[in-house]
Amino acid sequence: ATPTAIMVGTGLGAKRGILFKNATALETSARIDTVVMDKTGTLTKGQPDVTDIVAAPGMTQDEVLALVAAVERESEHPLARAIVGRATQTRVPVYAASDFRNVAGHGATASVQGRRVAVGNRRLMTAENVDLGDLAKAREDLAAAGRTAVLAAVDGRAVAVLALADAPRETAAAAVRALHEQGIEVVMLTGDNEATARRIAGRLGIDTVIAEVLPGDKADKVAELQRAGKKVAMVGDGVNDAPALATADIGVAIGAGTDVAIETADIVLMRSDPLDVPVALRIGRGTLRKMR
Ligand code: ADP
Ligand code: MG
Numbered sequence: 001a002t003p004t005a006i007m008v009g010t011g012l013g014a015k016r017g018i019l020f021k022n023a024t025a026l027e028t029s030a031r032i033d034t035v036v037m038d039k040t041g042t043l044t045k046g047q048p049d050v051t052d053i054v055a056a057p058g059m060t061q062d063e064v065l066a067l068v069a070a071v072e073r074e075s076e077h078p079l080a081r082a083i084v085g086r087a088t089q090t091r092v093p094v095y096a097a098s099d100f101r102n103v104a105g106h107g108a109t110a111s112v113q114g115r116r117v118a119v120g121n122r123r124l125m126t127a128e129n130v131d132l133g134d135l136a137k138a139r140e141d142l143a144a145a146g147r148t149a150v151l152a153a154v155d156g157r158a159v160a161v162l163a164l165a166d167a168p169r170e171t172a173a174a175a176v177r178a179l180h181e182q183g184i185e186v187v188m189l190t191g192d193n194e195a196t197a198r199r200i201a202g203r204l205g206i207d208t209v210i211a212e213v214l215p216g217d218k219a220d221k222v223a224e225l226q227r228a229g230k231k232v233a234m235v236g237d238g239v240n241d242a243p244a245l246a247t248a249d250i251g252v253a254i255g256a257g258t259d260v261a262i263e264t265a266d267i268v269l270m271r272s273d274p275l276d277v278p279v280a281l282r283i284g285r286g287t288l289r290k291m292r
Contacts, residue, residue: 001027001287009287017255017270018280025266028250029284031231035179035277036210036222036244038236039190039197042254043204043274044166046078046237050086051147052163054138064160065092068152071110071119074100079150080108082164083119103127105191105214107150118153121193123212125151125158132158146199148192168204175274176205182278185230189213189221191240219243235277237261252277 001009006023013020020026040046053061069087072080074097087094097110097117106127107120118128122139125132130153132139138161139149147163176186187208188201197211210221218236222244225232234241234248237257242264245251253265256272269276 005287009283012283012286013267013280016276016279018276018283019268019270020280020283021266021268025250026284026287028231029233029267029281030288032184032233032250032281032284034185034187034225034230034232035281036187036189036225036232036234036248037206037274037277038218038234038238038241038244039188039192039200040078040166041237041257042235042241043172043188044168044200046166046256048079048082048148048164048166050082050162051165052142052161054135054142054161054163056133056135056157056159059159062090062092064152064162065090066095067112067115067117067154068119068150068160068162070095070097070112071100071108071117073097074110075102075108077102077108078166079148079164083150083162104216115155119150121149122151125153128153128156130156130158135161140195143193143195144199146196146203148196168200169272169274171273171275173204175277178275178278179281180205182281184278184281187225189218189234189244191215215240216243219247222247233277233281235274252280 106124194211233250237254251265255270
């Protein structure tokens with residue numbers, strides 16, 4: 001594109017808080033045919049709330065919270081923060097934990113009151129040899145409803161399912177619609193459970209879902225799409241997303257996201273508005289048109 005076209009494109013973006021880091025970012029935007037979006041913090045607000053606690057027989061909800069929050073207090077994960085927040089709000093005294101261990105893409109474990117407590121997803125329970133028993137059905141129902149189900153086990157016995165809801169950003173569905181109108185395919189990429197992801201994707205009008213992806217594997221999923229001939233823009237907010245942002249033809253970071261994501265990206269959306277994704281791509285195409 002001509003220097004003038006680049007200047008105009010960059011200026012149009014800046015007016016909306018869309019920062020193109022360089023001319024290549026603008027030009028490549030024009031050629032994107034697939035937009036991959038991280039779920040948590042990108043399509044959703046990334047501030048989950050605990051909506052339900054299903055305790056196994058013999059356990060009260062408060063006992064569950066006291067144990068689970070003890071582990072989660074040591075974790076930085078948004079789900080962990082939500083669970084600790086719930087314990088604080090309901091004034092449940094939280095136990096002390098030791099030997100905390102974070103298991104990326106799975107959850108966390110710690111020793112609480114001399115017992116081994118594991119908190120995380122089904123994959124973690126499998127790794128811990130925990131049989132979900134009657135709680136399996138509760139987990140399934142909550143996931144089908146679009147909730148993120150967090151499982152808890154004490155000394156290898158499943159004791160609870162906690163359900164967390166993370167509201168979609170107000171403009172997420174409109175952004176998907178606008179991208180589809182531009183003939184662009186939209187893919188959801190997430191570490192969350194398949195059923196949960198599909199339900200939320202359905203509400204947003206996204207038909208392709210890649211779920212239960214481990215943090216280290218997001219970039220590989222982007223590379224796979226590229227090998228299939230797609231020109232990919234990856235939109236994300238988290239530390240986990242940075243390698244995928246770097247791999248994609250264009251990396252787009254949500255302004256409210258982590259520093260690592262913002263540094264790695266080619267485009268930064270300062271307003272953290274998903275609708276700015278289709279706008280950015282349209283600006284890119286406008287820039288390229290002026291070149292001819
Ligand atoms: P996402 O792509 O959803 O941001 P992550 O890779 O951070 O995902 O986590 C994937 C999944 O691992 C989460 O959806 C959750 O089920 C589980 N998980 C990870 N850390 C925790 C934790 N501290 N507490 C509970 N569950 C966790
Ligand atoms: Mg995220």
